Amino acid sequence: MDYQELVLESFSTLALNKVRTGLAMLGVVIGIGSVIALVSLGQASQRLIEDQIKTLGSNLLTVSPGAQRSGGIRGAAGGGQTLTYDDAKAIITSPQITTVKKVSPEYSGREQIVAGRNNTNTQVVGVTPEYTEVRNTGVSSGFFISQQNLDGMSKVAVLGPQTALDLFGPPAGGGVDPVGKDIRIKGLTFRVVGITVSKGGSGFMNLDDRVFVPLTTAQKQLFGVDYLSSISIEVVNQDVMVEAQNQVGYLLLERHKLKDPAQADFSIMSQADIIGTATEVTGTFTTLLSGIAAISLMVGGIGIMNIMLVTVTERTREIGLRKALGAKKKIVNAQFLLEAVMVTFVGGLIGVVLGVGVAYALSRSMGLPFALSVPSILLAFGVSAAIGVLFGWYPAQKAANLAPIEALRYE
C-alpha cells in the first residue's frame, strides 16, 4: 500500500469539509491549549515562589510561635505569644548551640503609614541589626536599624523601595528623597534613615513593601507587646541544618519548661520545609487545573469520535466501493484512523501554539516568569495523537468491518 497516497487522500477528504473538520479540531485545540497554558502558568508561579523564598536568605531557620494553650484550650497556630526576645538572645549565647551564626528576632504587624498627604497600609517589622545579614537584605541609601537605635528605642524607620515609592513618589518623577523625612505610624513620628535594596516580587509576597523599625520600639511603643512573631536564624552552613534545628528545638523546650517535644509551643521550619509546603500548594493547584483541562481534552476527543461516526455512515457507499475494488480491512481502518489522527494532531499543534501564547501573555501581565516546559509540549503532542487513535478506533473499525454488498446497496 502506498502510504503517501493514503495521507494525501485523508488530507483532501478533510479539506473538503473544512467547517466540520475545523469544529472537530476545536475541541482538541482548546483541550491541549488549556493544558499547556495552565501547566506552564503553574510552573511559573511555582518557580516565582521558590525564587522569592530563596531570596529570604539561605541557611535560614524560622522559629514561629505555636498554638498557645491556656487551660486546655488550643488557640490558632502562629498566634501564640510564647517566643520572647530573651529566647532569641539565649539561642545566640547558649553554649549548647554550636551551629548558629546569627539570630534575628522579629515582630510584625500591619499598620497605616502616613507621610504628608500620602498614606499606605503595609507590614511594619520590628527588627534588630542582625536582620540585614540573616535575611540577606541591604540598604540602597542611608543606613539600616543600628544597635544604638535598638538600645535607645529610637523612632527611626527604614522603608522598602515599594513603600518609599508609595509614600514619596518616584525619585525620577519629582519625588523627594525619603531619607531624612518623617513618617507617622499610629500617631508616632518616625524619621526615615534608609531605603532597602529591591528584592523583587509582587502581590501577596512583596518583600519590597515593608517598613522596618527597631524591635524595641515596635514592641514597647507601637504594639505594646513583649513577645515576638518569629525568630530567624542563620545557620553556619547548609550541612548542619538538621542539627541546628534540633539544638534550637531542645533549648527552647528547656526554656519553656516542656519535656515532651510533641507539646512544643513553637515550630522550626527550614527553607526546604517552606519551599516544600509552597510547592505542594501550587503543585496541587496545577494538578487540579490540568485535570480540568484534561477533561476538556476528553470531551474534544468524544466530539471527534462523533464526527467520525457520522462520516463513516455518510461514506458507507464509498467504503463499499473501495472494498469492492480491493481495499483490505486494514487499509480502510488505516484511512479512517489517519483522518482522526490528522485532525487531533493538527489540533494539538494549534493548541500548543495557542497555549504557549496564552501562557506568555498571562505571565507577562501577572509579572510571573515565563516557563516553557518542553516535556509538557511533547506530552501534549503525544496525547493529541493518542486521542485520535483512541477515539478514531471505533469508527475506523466500524468502517473496516462493513460488508461490501451491504455498503454498496446503502442509499
Place this chain on the structure above:
Amino acid sequence: MIRVSHLTKTYKTGEIEVRALDDVSFEVKKGEFVAIMGPSGSGKSTLMHLLGALDIPTSGKYFLDGKNVADLDDDQLAEIRNEKIGFVFQAYNLLPRTTALKNVMVPMIYGDVPREERTKKARKYLEMVDLGDRLYHTSSQLSGGEQQRVAIARALSMNPSILLADEPTGNIATNQAVEIMKILDGLNQKGHTVVVITHENEIAECTKRIIYLRDGKLEKDEMNKHRRELSKITL
C-alpha cells in the same frame, strides 16, 4: 476460468429463510461474452455478488482460475476482487469530487502498482474508452455514459480475468447505452471475458451466450443464435 457447481445462497430475514440461489452450476471459459438474464427476484444480483467475490455462498463451490473462492476470508476476497475481477456497476460508483484519472487509479493503489505505472496505465485505459480529453474532469462534470466509461476503464486497470458488468446500461440514455455495449463487445473481441447481468433482452441479445435464471434456479443456458451485430447499429 469460472466454474460454479451446486451454488446455493440462502438469506435469513427473521424467521423466514429465503433461498436466493438454488443449486446453480455452469462454466464460463476464457474469452466468452455471457449475459445472465432474469426478472427481478430471480437471483441474478445474488449470483453477481458471488461471482464478484463480494459474498460467499452458503453451499456449493466457485472456482475462479482454479481457486475455490468459497473458502477465502475477507482480506483474501478483497485480493481476488482487486486482481481478478473488474466491476462495472449500474450506478457507476465513481468517487465523487475526484478526477477520472484518480478514479481509474484506485484499484491500482490497492494493488500496489507503482505510482508512475499507475498514471501511465490509467491514461491508457481512459484513452481506450475515448476519454483521453476528459482525464481531469470530476465525476459530476461527466455525463452518465462518460462516467460509465470511466468505470470500465477502472475495471480494466488491473487487467482482470473477468469483467463483471451489473446492469451497465441501466442508468444511461439509449444512444450512450449502445456505446457502452460496443466498448464491452470490443473488449471481448480483444480476448477479455465479459459477464453482463441484465434484465433487458436487447442487452442480452448483444452477447454470445445467455444464462436464464428464474426463482434462484438456472432455467436455460444457451448460445445466442440471434446475436445483434453491435458494429452495424448506427445512431
